Amino acid sequence: MVTEDSPLRHADVERIVQLVEDAGFGYVHFEGDGLELIMVKQGYVEAGAPPPRLAPVDAAVASPAQAPAPASAPAPTADPVLPPTPAPPPPTLPDLDDPGVVSAPMVGIFYRAADPESPPYVDVGQRVEVGATVGLIEVMKMFTAIRAEVAGRVEEILVDDAEQVDRGQALLRIAVDG
């Protein structure tokens, strides 16, 4: 779960998940920089040890480190337990392997239209062809057109107009033809 005030963004979590996935680790516990991150891969069992007390989840858990607790209380980060409420399904974490996901090639400001007076390049439900401009990213006064690499129908737009995006962040999803 990435909370509103979390220092991590969804894109960061996605990247971490990918890195861990690639490295083949089953369990990761990271602490530092004011946050704690615990990740457990589905079906992970520590060799020669009882299974972790964590309910295995296939998503990352990140929470900002809490203020130092009184010495008598147990350190809040000592025990890797899940937050009381289960993490909601992550609808804004689209599958990056989905060829229909158009992601930001660079950090910048995402614009859905050429200028505030113009209609958006694309809307949900609209059909796009390969190479169609679906948005713009402005970074330091330089504009880059974001183009569809697949043909299909725009299923979801994941970023608001004029929102700052990170490199690799999913911008919109196209339901690919066929």
Next chain:
Amino acid sequence: MSAVPLQRVLVANRGEIAVRVLRACRTMGIETVLGVSEADQDTRGVALADRVVRLGPAAADRSYLDEDLLIEAAVATGCDAVHPGYGFLAERSSFARAVEEAGLRFVGPTADSIELMGDKLRARAVAEAAAVPVVPGSEAVASVAEAREAAWAVGYPLMLKASAGGGGRGIQVVRSDEELGEVFEVVTAEVAAAFGDPRVFLERFVASARHVEVQVLGDGAGKVITLGERDCSLQRRFQKIVEEAPAHLPSLDEEHLGRLRSGLFDAARSLASSIDYRGAGTVEFIVDQQRGDFFFLEMNTRIQVEHPVTEEVTGIDLVAWQLRIAGGEPLDLRQEEVRLAGHAIEVRLTAEQAAAGFMPTPGLIERWMQPGGPGVRVDTHCYPGYRVPVNYDSLLCKLIVHGPDRPTALRRLAAALDEFHVEGVATTRDFLLELIQHPEVVGGRIHTRWVESAELATLR
């Protein structure tokens, strides 16, 4: 204007120029108010200003470009003047006018001067009236047919230019009648959208040209002094990268060079004087380096990015003079007192990846170790831990070196660039280092389009 020294100045800009203006005010005992956007609350200037006001969100049109907001900020904080820096509102006559109508001083020329020089066609007419040579060109052309007819007299290659353009924007090189037909409508439409003024005109494209400009200071009543020239021929897409003073033109012998320089100074003085120019300004020329001829290009009615090279060779604080003139103090500097000593060079270090087509690279500056030593000056708003925002231009810092002669200045520049160490964001350091050590640059065998044609290892 009565002489009432400025008490409190609103700095209506950001980045390194905000720092530069704040420093000038501090040394003069003028109080400062810095307006910042949400994205700039950690900029270096915040620590230097007496007071900081938050203007609005990061988007420039709701902060640094919002004329009413800035005037409101100046009035509400008890300022008596506004310094616009460069870019943003510096050359908007409507802003200069509104500032003065609000009872504040505008640290710059009059709104009329800004308007006159901002219109390239009218500026050409002013230059011609002041007997300053202009590049052979046309009046405004309204159609492809008109443009082709005018092109016959101007000759190809030529430049299709926006009357309202400037700062390298709204310019297209055209090589033939056919190409003119292809690009005319596109350029006109782009220019109308970008500047709200569709007028375009033609100007001869001077091949192998140098960009040489003259710094002036005017008292607003006809007195103008010149502070030497700057050569800004190393450009990329009409954006300056390296600037130096004095100009190094080995293709001309000493006698021709002397004649060229005095011609440039006289032309700049007579043009600025003819409009009773007030404050700091720059008259830009293109110089035919084979023949030593020069032509008026445009006048910039503000402090320029590259002003430090002039400060280094003259020892004169240009921003302080801007503030003094805005306070109504007399320009009691005589032309004979302006002495040019040694050689100064500036490079613009930007957050860009040169090898990736100069892709901007905003982000967190993790390490920042800047050079120093004799003759080395760094004008910047950056520091370790500073996050370069995505919202504005990519200039991180200006590195300026000064030495007794050009070879010494070049060596100092190379050593200083080599010493410059930034981590976290990509910078153009290596590109600049290669550029200023390139034999053609060292030998002065360059022109305004040279960078684009040069085979540079750091661009691969």
